[in-house]
Amino acid sequence: MASAGFFQTVPAGQDTPFMQWKRGIAMQRWKQVAIAVLLIALVWLSAWRCEVHIATFVLGVNKGLPIVEMFFPPEWGDILGMLPALGVTTVMALIATIFGMIFSLPCALAASTNIAPKPVRLVMRCFIALERGLPEIVQLLLLIAIFGLGAIPGLLALCISSIGMLAKLLADGIEEIEPHMLEAVAGTGATSSQVVRYAVIPEILPALLAQGLFRFEFNVRAGVILGALGAGGIGYIMSTAMASLDYQRACMATLLTLALTFGTERVSDFLRSRVLRGGMLK
Amino acid sequence: MLRVSNIVVTLPNGKRLVDDISFTVGRGEFVAVLGSSGAGKSLTLRCIVGLTKPNQGEIALEGPTGKTYKTTTRKASELRRARRHIGLIFQGANLVKRLTVLENVMLGRLGYINPLRSWFFGFKDSEARDAMMALDRVKLAHFAARMAGSLSGGEMQRVSIARAIYQRPLIYLADEPISSLDPKNAESIMKILQPLSRETPVIGAFHQPALVAKYCTRAIGVRMGKIVYDGPAQMSPRELENIYGGTDSEPLITMGDTGQQPPFYGSDMQRALHEGVIA
Numbered sequence: 384m385a386s387a388g389f390f391q392t393v394p395a396g397q398d399t400p401f402m403q404w405k406r407g408i409a410m411q412r413w414k415q416v417a418i419a420v421l422l423i424a425l426v427w428l429s430a431w432r433c434e435v436h437i438a439t440f441v442l443g444v445n446k447g448l449p450i451v452e453m454f455f456p457p458e459w460g461d462i463l464g465m466l467p468a469l470g471v472t473t474v475m476a477l478i479a480t481i482f483g484m485i486f487s488l489p490c491a492l493a494a495s496t497n498i499a500p501k502p503v504r505l506v507m508r509c510f511i512a513l514e515r516g517l518p519e520i521v522q523l524l525l526l527i528a529i530f531g532l533g534a535i536p537g538l539l540a541l542c543i544s545s546i547g548m549l550a551k552l553l554a555d556g557i558e559e560i561e562p563h564m565l566e567a568v569a570g571t572g573a574t575s576s577q578v579v580r581y582a583v584i585p586e587i588l589p590a591l592l593a594q595g596l597f598r599f600e601f602n603v604r605a606g607v608i609l610g611a612l613g614a615g616g617i618g619y620i621m622s623t624a625m626a627s628l629d630y631q632r633a634c635m636a637t638l639l640t641l642a643l644t645f646g647t648e649r650v651s652d653f654l655r656s657r658v659l660r661g662g663m664l665k
Numbered sequence: 666m667l668r669v670s671n672i673v674v675t676l677p678n679g680k681r682l683v684d685d686i687s688f689t690v691g692r693g694e695f696v697a698v699l700g701s702s703g704a705g706k707s708l709t710l711r712c713i714v715g716l717t718k719p720n721q722g723e724i725a726l727e728g729p730t731g732k733t734y735k736t737t738t739r740k741a742s743e744l745r746r747a748r749r750h751i752g753l754i755f756q757g758a759n760l761v762k763r764l765t766v767l768e769n770v771m772l773g774r775l776g777y778i779n780p781l782r783s784w785f786f787g788f789k790d791s792e793a794r795d796a797m798m799a800l801d802r803v804k805l806a807h808f809a810a811r812m813a814g815s816l817s818g819g820e821m822q823r824v825s826i827a828r829a830i831y832q833r834p835l836i837y838l839a840d841e842p843i844s845s846l847d848p849k850n851a852e853s854i855m856k857i858l859q860p861l862s863r864e865t866p867v868i869g870a871f872h873q874p875a876l877v878a879k880y881c882t883r884a885i886g887v888r889m890g891k892i893v894y895d896g897p898a899q900m901s902p903r904e905l906e907n908i909y910g911g912t913d914s915e916p917l918i919t920m921g922d923t924g925q926q927p928p929f930y931g932s933d934m935q936r937a938l939h940e941g942v943i944a
Contacts, residue, residue, distance in 0.1 A: 567759035567825070570714050571832060572749035572776025580784050581772055584762040 416453075450630070458631040459637055465620055469639055472616035475538050476602035483545025484595040490546060491553035491587075492579060497565065498557060511554075514547030523609050537614025541602050549594055556590045557583060592658045596651040603647045608642055617643070666691045666716070667836050667868065672712055672722030672737075674705075674890075677839075683708050683719065684890035691838065695862035697877040697898060698870045700887035701909050706870040709887065710840050713868075714751050715744045726750055726835055734835075749776040752829030754869070760821050762814030764806065769813045769824055770796040773785035778794035799831035800824070803857055819850030826857055837861060840871030843876070855880040874905055 414466020430436075494507040495498045519540050526536035560583060568582045569575070617640055624633035667690040674683040683705045690696050698706045709932045711717040713724055715736035726734045726747060726873045734747035752773070760769045773796075778788075788796075800806045804824040808816065813824060820840060829837055834880055839858065843851035851873065858867050859880045871877050877884055886894030886908035894900070 561759065563755055564759045564761060566716055567753060567755050568772055568775065570716065570748055570751070570753040570763070570775050571774070571828075572745045572747075574745065574780050576780045577775050577778070577783050580780075581764065581768075581775065582761050585761055588763065 448502055453507075453630045454634040454665045456631065457634040459635065461632050462627050462639070463616055463636050465617065465636060465639055468615070468617045468620050469643055470532060472603065472606045472610060472618065473643065474535055475541065475614075475616060476599055476606045476647075479538055479541030479545050479602050479606075480595055480599040482542045483549050483598060484591060486542075486546045487549035487553055488584075488591065490550035491557055492583070494550060494554040495557040497562060498575075498579065498583065499558065507550075509545050511550050515551065517544075519544050519605050519609060520612065523612055523614060529614060534615040534616075537606065537609040537616070540614070541605060541610060544605075545602060549591070549598055552594050553587060553591060554586050560586050594653050596655045596658075600644070600647050600651050603644055607644075666727045667866065668712070668723075668727070668821045669713065670723050670725075672709070672719040672724065674708055674712065674717065675720045676853055681920045683712065685722075686692070686696065686887070686890070686892055687722075688885060690868050692866060693863055694866045695859060695881045696857060696868040697881040697884045698868065698887060699874065699884055699894075699908055700870075701879065704887045705839055705890040706827065706887050709816075710838055710868070710870055713838055714748060714753060728835055737769050741788055745776055749774075749832070751834040752832045752834035752837040752840040752865075754822070754825050754837060756828050756844050760813040760816075764813055765809065766811050766813050766816070766824055767793060767796055767800065767809040767896045770800055770827045770831050773799075773828040773830075774821070784940065796827075796831050799827040802830055803827045819846050820851065822846060822850070822854055823857065826854070826861075826901075826938075830861070834865060837865060837867040837869075839867060841870050844872055850875065874900065 396654070490507060490511065494505050494511060496504065499507065499632070522540040522543055523536055526539050529602055530536045564586075565578055565582055568578050573581070606614070606616060607618040610616035610620075611622040613619065620637040621633055621640070624630070624636060669689070670687050672683055672686050672907065673681060675681050686709055688696075688706070697710065700706045708717060712719045713736060715724075715738075719737060722737065723735065726916055728734070728750065734743075734750055736744060736747045736751070738744050738747070761772070763836070764772075768788070774782060774792065786822050797806055797809060800809060803826050805820060805827065808824075813821065816824065826842075830894070839859070842858070843854050846854065855876055858869070861867060871881075879896035882902060884894065884896065884898045885892060886900075886904070888908055888910065894904055896904075900908075911936055
């Protein structure tokens with residue numbers, strides 16, 4: 384007992400750093416367990432409430448396999464009859480892209496900090512945000528209510544959303560133009576419209592073309608979806624074939640859609656690389 | 666002739682970035698404005714073209730017929746008319762990289778062209794021929810059809826000089842035209858500017874006292890927004906020390922009146938310009 388204190392044990396109830404650590408770890412464990420239990424309970428509760436059973440999946444797969452078999456072979460005979468519809472979808476995407484590119488340019492100019500005065504810019508930014516806030520499908524349903532079924536509302540919906548997206552991307556591009564370059568042109572006594580014509584437009588034209596090509600790919604895909612909702616084209620054929628349980632015809636439409644999207648992607652990749660390469664160095 | 670009288674540029678917090686600068690530039694002069702970064706050189710030049718509005722003072726450009734153009738005006742159309750007579754040469758050239766070299770030169774006279782014509786019909790052949798002559802003066806006529814973005818830094822700077830020549834201005838204004846160039850290219854730019862200055866005065870901001878002594882006719886030293894030297898381009902080491910200084914303390918000799926607070930230090934001006942407080 385002479386060297387009291389050296390082997391002194393910690394009296395019960397005294398707090399040491401090690402004890403604090405142990406308590407912290409234990410607390411963490413409990414939290415983790417509690418969260419896991421809560422999650423499992425939530426999943427079980429929602430499955431019970433929505434009447435989801437594992438059995439449904441198993442039965443679905445069993446029932447589904449024969450249906451998948453019904454898709455094959457594709458109805459090759461329909462291919463010629465579907466080509467016009469394929470054309471409608473492509474032309475719809477093309478027109479929407481072209482209109483989008485034309486109208487997005489003034490919108491982008493009005494929305495960029497280095498070109499437009501503040502009130503104009505705020506109004507245009509709000510307008511673009513509103514346009515982008517509504518998904519194409521919502522726009523289509525609104526437009527169908529106005530114009531009725533057919534390619535026109537689909538075309539308009541694609542145009543409007545193309546303008547919104549391209550204008551936003553372009554406005555960002557315009558804002559990245561070097562301010563000194565604009566000053567150099569303005570410093571010769573040019574009007575602001577001349578600065579736009581000779582400094583802004585040449586600088587962003589390649590970006591407009593490249594983004595327009597991206598948008599074209601997107602418009603083809605979106606055009607198929609809008610078509611299924613009543614805007615005509617290959618999407619419409621697909622949805623009617625499915626509705627009338629003509630699965631082989633639907634399969635043919637699916638294959639054509641795949642061919643179309645792959646094709647447009649290849650073409651736009653090729654053109655884009657040409658635009659970006661050709662515009663940089665001549 | 667360019668007359669800068671008593672211009673003052675003040676930050677919102679009252680700091681004076683350009684403090685009562687006055688000078689005149691006349692026929693046959695090649696004036697170099699010297700000073701450390703943020704001393705107010707570039708800001709003074711920006712005021713001359715009206716890219717920055719001075720809080721006080723007046724800047725007037727007198728034509729040969731006696732007509733004066735003021736860049737301190739508030740009217741946009743009057744400012745544009747004045748700017749037509751100032752040939753701008755910036756640091757880093759600032760060409761439109763996706764236009765051809767010749768088109769970039771032709772941008773120099775955009776201020777004389779009706780906006781509608783420039784939008785829908787472009788430039789005339791006679792203008793293109795004049796522009797070719799300007800391009801020939803900087804020895805780049807063979808690059809006329811190239812894209813401006815494909816040129817080297819020195820070549821771009823020469824094209825921007827051709828743009829200013831084509832503009833046929835009353836004065837050339839060069840903001841650090843050789844700062845981003847290697848010594849050989851810098852020298853070649855000075856060799857182009859020197860003969861130009863015999864026809865039309867040139868005023869430029871420089872950081873190279875040796876080149877200034879060799880090519881310029883006059884130097885203006887700016888320190889903390891004030892002119893501390895105005896005289897021959899060949900300066901003694903003591904005079905240079907006075908402009909650049911070892912520290913940011915008071916200058917050794919002050920031209921004009923003394924006894925005012927040192928106005929500012931570099932970073933404030935850069936930030937102010939960036940945020941557009943002044944402009």
